Amino acid sequence: MHRARLIAPIVAVLAIAVVTAFVVASSGGTTKAAASTTAAVALDQTSLGPVLVDGGGRTLYLFEGDRPDVSTLSQAGRAVWPPFTAKSQPAAMGGANSALIATIPGSGQVTYNGHPLYYYVGDQHAGQTAGQGLNQFGARWYVLSATGRAITSTTPANSTSAPSTYGY
Numbered sequence: 001m002h003r004a005r006l007i008a009p010i011v012a013v014l015a016i017a018v019v020t021a022f023v024v025a026s027s028g029g030t031t032k033a034a035a036s037t038t039a040a041v042a043l044d045q046t047s048l049g050p051v052l053v054d055g056g057g058r059t060l061y062l063f064e065g066d067r068p069d070v071s072t073l074s075q076a077g078r079a080v081w082p083p084f085t086a087k088s089q090p091a092a093m094g095g096a097n098s099a100l101i102a103t104i105p106g107s108g109q110v111t112y113n114g115h116p117l118y119y120y121v122g123d124q125h126a127g128q129t130a131g132q133g134l135n136q137f138g139a140r141w142y143v144l145s146a147t148g149r150a151i152t153s154t155t156p157a158n159s160t161s162a163p164s165t166y167g168y
Contacts, residue, residue, distance in 0.1 A: 039086040041112060043095030043146050046127050047156040051143040052096060052112060057126030060084055060117040062150055065139030068114035069104060077137035083109040084117040100148050113148020 040055030052060045063081065066072050073081060085108040092098035100113045110117045120131030120141070133154040134141045142150035 039088060039090040040093045041090050041096040041101050041110065041117075042093040044127065046129050046143070048129050048132060048143055048151055048153060050095065050146065051129065051151060052117070052146070052148075053126070054084060054119075055091075055093065058119055059123050059127065059129050059131070059143055060112070061120055061131050061141045062112075062115035062144055063118060063137070063139055063141055064150070065137070066116050069102070069111055069116070071104065071107070071109055071116040073116075073118070074137060080121055080136065081118040081131070081141065082121070083107070084119060085109050095146050097146065097148075112144060115144065115148060117144075 041060070042053050042055060042057075043050050044053040044057055046059065054060060061081065063071075063073055063077075071083065073083075086103060087108060089103065090101055090110055092101055096112075102111045102114075103109060104111060104116060118141075120134075122128075122130040129143055131141050132143055133152070142152055145151050
């Protein structure tokens, strides 16, 4: 009886280890990018004004630490800021400029006006902008305007206390 009480926790730990190993092996051992269910870039209204979103309305961000058409974000950063990826060229919808949309060869990460695009894990629903202005992983994070420039304001667009700055 005493032996059975010792074996049960060991079996449970082994089961968890096997499941974890299977999940890691099936994912290639890396954090996967957040592939959009709808491969599109659009412009949608948020509390910060019109910003770039994916086809499902999830807000997209740029990382000031990136270089044009090159993501420099660390693997740890990608756990918090998953790249927006697509298997094919995303469509432009709702005010987005198709000439500014591209993907980084090899990774499929979508870029807009040369900025690699990311989601923020703190945004749980379409239109949320909780990542705006955060300083994480070595640089600031901003939503983008239709021209592909950073919108650096953290003040809601409908606020009368301060004008919005659209990075022009």
